[in-house]
Amino acid sequence: MRTIALAIAAVLLTGSAFAAEQEIKLKQGPGLDKVEANCQACHTLAYIPMNSPYLNAAGWDAEVTKMIKAYGAPVEDADAKAIKDYLAANYGG
C-alpha cells in the first residue's frame, strides 16, 4: 500500500512538470477506495469511464486480470476482487 502511494506521489510529481492531472470523479460505491488506491499508480482513472458502459462483468474481470498478469500491477487478491465487483456494478454494460 505504502509503495503504491509513493508511486502515485512520484508520478504526480514528475507529471506536474506538464500540467495538473485531470481529476476523474468515479461513481460512489463499495470498492471505490480500492480502485483509487491501486489503479492510478500506473494510469489515470479515465480509462474506466472511457471503456464504459459496454464491458460486462466478465469483460471487467478480464481487464483487471490483464493489469495484474500482463502488466504486473501489484494488486492483492482481495483488492482485485473488490475492484472487479466495483467496475461491474458501476461501469458494466
Next chain:
Amino acid sequence: MITRRHLLQSAGAGAAFAATGLSFSEIAEAASAAEQLTPGVPGGIASYVQMGTLPGKKPLIQLADRPPNYEAPLEYLRTPITPNDQFFVRYHLSDIPEVKAETYKIALGGDGANGTAELTLDDLKKMPAIEVVAVNQCSGNRRGLSNPHVAGVEWGYGAMGCARWKGARLKDVLEKVGLKKEAVEIFFAGADGPAVDKTPDFVKSIPVWKAVDESTIVAYEMNGQPLPHWNGFPARIVVPGWTGTYWMKHVTEIKALTQPLKDFWMNPAYRIPVGKFPIRDRFLTQENATTTPITEMVVNSLITSHRDKAKVKTGKVAVSGMAWDGGYGIRTVEVSTDGGKTWAAATLGQDLGRFAFRPWSFDLKAKRGNNTVMVNATNKIGQGQVSELIFNGAGYHNNVMQNITLVAG
C-alpha cells in the same frame, strides 16, 4: 496565452473545484470536447472528456492524460500535412522523460550485428538524409467504433496524422555495425518506460527486410522542425505504410536479433487473426497458426469537411477528405449519394507520395432534407474499403466505408 482553463488546471484551483464539484465553465468545456468525439465511441467518454493542452500542442481530444493519449479533432485532418502542433499523441506507459539532444545516444548492436556502436543526434544528422511523407496511424485508430466494443484506448477517427519526416535510412544506420546473415528482426526500444518495474517496457521489432527498405528511416525532423517531445524527440523510427506501433519514439536502442523477439508487445499485443485481412506484408518470424502481427495499414478514407448530421445549404456542397493506405498509393476515391447503388469519382488532390494522405473532393448537389454521402477509396493494387466491419478482438483495421447524412434546409 493564459486562458481561464489553464488557471483552472493549476493545482490550487483544481483542488478548490474538486471540493465543490464541476464548475460551470468545466461543464461547458466538457460539452464542447464531447461534441468533437466521433459518433459511436463508448458513451462513458463524454462524462469526462476535455480538450487537453499539452505544451506545444493545440487543443486535442484528451482521452487520457496519464499515459498521454490525445486524438486530433476532425478539423485538424483537413490538410494533407498535419501540423506538428495538431498531431495526435499516443503512449502506452507513463514514465516519459524529456530527452536532451546534447546527451542523447542510440545504442546499436544485438546478437545479429557484427559489433556495437553509439550514435549521437549529430552523428545521425551527418548521415545522408532522406524525406518521406507518410501517414502515422495508431493501430487502434477507430477502436471505439468496434461493434461489439473491445477494451483499450477508445479512439475515434483522430489517432492519425500525416507528416514530412526527415532522417537517416535505418539501413544506413545498421551498416554502422553490419548485419550478420542470421539476423531476422531489428529491435527497437525508446526512452519512455513503465510506472512500475513489473510492467513490460515497450519494445518492438520489425523484420530485417522491412528495416532495410529504403523508406524506413530514423527521423529527427517532422515537417521541417525537430520532432515535438510528444511525437518522439529527438529521433523516432518511421516505418512508412505500417501502423504506428513500430514507429518507436525517443528511440534509444536498435539491435539486430537472430531470434524472433519474445515480448508482450509483440505477442499477445498488436496481433490480428491470420487470414482475415487482405495483408501483403507478412511478418513471418512472428506469425503462428492463428495470429500474426499487425503490419501495413488497410486502404481507408475519411470525410473531413463535414460531420455526420451537419447542416448544409441546398445546392452545391463541397465534400472533401483524405484517403490513405499501406503504401501502394490511392488510385480512386468514389462517392455514392444513394447508399452504394451508384458511384461517382471524386477529384483527387495533391499527390505527396504513396505513403501520404491523398486529399479528395466531391461536389454534392444537396437537395432539401437528408443527403447521404458514402465514400470508398481504392488503392493501386485494387483493394477497396469494406461495407461491414471485420471484427477482431483488438479493434484494428476498421476501414468500413463511412455513410454520413448532411441535412440541407
